[in-house]
Amino acid sequence: MTAPRLTRARLAVAGRALPAAPVRMVHVGAGAFHRAHQAWFTARASDATEWGIAAFTGRSPDIAGRLAPQGGVFTLVERGPRGDRFGHVGSIVEAYAGNRMERFVPLVADSRVAVITLTITEAGYRLTADGALDLTDSDTTRDIAVLRAGATSDRLRTPLGRILAGLAARSPDAPIALVSCDNLPDNGRLTGSALASLADASGLGPALEGVSFVSTSVDRITPRTTAADLDAVEAATGWRDEAAVVAEPFADWTLSGEFPAGRPAWETAGARLVDDIAPFEQRKLLLLNGGHLVLAFEGLLRGRTTVAAAIADPECRQALDAFWAEAARAVDPGVDTAEYRRALVTRFENGRIEHRLDQIAVDTATKLRLRVQPVIDAERAAGRDAPGATAVVDAWHRCREAGLVE
């Protein structure tokens, strides 16, 4: 017999109520990571009953179509090396496709909404190689024309264009925090300067008054959910959950910036608020995300398909260690890298997390520029050759020649 579909209402009837909190956060780019990270931290915060999330997808509407019939509730599977832990997360209280502007604009304009979070991937920001808004991007130029004409916001295509339309409808007396949760260095400043360029070009400069841009370093390995994962959730919990997500047990969130209208007490759920994010972000982006690139390129060349399979291959491991030795020197010495690397090995070796190398190996030119080139630059500035990091670039070229990466 098929298990009943998981919904917020059915959970309440079953005596495991997760009452919907009032919407005070809007998320743009609802996907696997948002559910496993920001939604999970918010649900675990001590004031979770005050903070509901309205989640909008970035491009594909798929996850909204799965979450909405469940009242936003989903199962998080924490997949450790020896077993799974299943928990229901209730912080998402509304879910929509990204183009549902008739709901998005009034929500962003609502002074009770205090925080907007984003996970739209690095490509979603439409930046040039030097981190400025790409004013030649066709969707961006189209959005500028729509915004300048004051035309219906339904025609906006880019996440930043949609956010700007929402902010333009908000009172300048109602401050708000915009929190990028994408794997980009200095993501708060980049988001702020990209939105400022968009606002200038669209004649909407005042829309950004009262907006605080928060930088974050985010960490939790969250692969794409598979059909087998959904079946495993059904077998283990007795609920059919079309929006379940699998992540490693480890989770980290470091934030730096002001929240002028308040925020959930994320620190009670394990988040870290700091004055200087740079050392945390360097460590994570160079060692973890740079390390993922090493394994992706070397692994794909050697016929491996997952992170766990690649790190178990001695040649891939050797390439990873060579890169890490150089990358660790590029990280601010104020944060530990030795223990961090040891923990990363354990995390990467978790074979029960099926993190596919081809999921990592997208937008590779941008990722190399942000996660490997800084290591080459730092080593060369110190008079060294950086053989470990340049080998990653060589492996990338070989992958491209073999048609293994974009």
Ligand SMILES: NC(=O)c1ccc[n+]([C@@H]2O[C@H](COP(=O)([O-])OP(=O)(O)OC[C@H]3O[C@@H](n4cnc5c(N)ncnc54)[C@H](O)[C@@H]3O)[C@@H](O)[C@H]2O)c1
């Ligand atoms: N999955 C992870 O392990 C992980 C960990 C840390 C950080 N992140 C960050 O989160 C991002 C999203 O990861 P995910 O696992 O949720 O991916 P996902 O594919 O499940 O979801 C991505 C979301 O972004 C939207 N999107 C994708 N490309 C876009 C584009 N060009 N323009 C606008 N919207 C776009 C999608 O529609 C979706 O809503 C990553 O790119 C990364 O920056 C992910």
Ligand SMILES: O=P(O)(O)OC[C@@H](O)[C@@H](O)[C@H](O)[C@H](O)CO
């Ligand atoms: O699309 P990316 O490269 O930003 O992310 C791919 C993986 O490296 C990433 O998903 C990691 O698993 C994550 O950054 C861990 O916190």
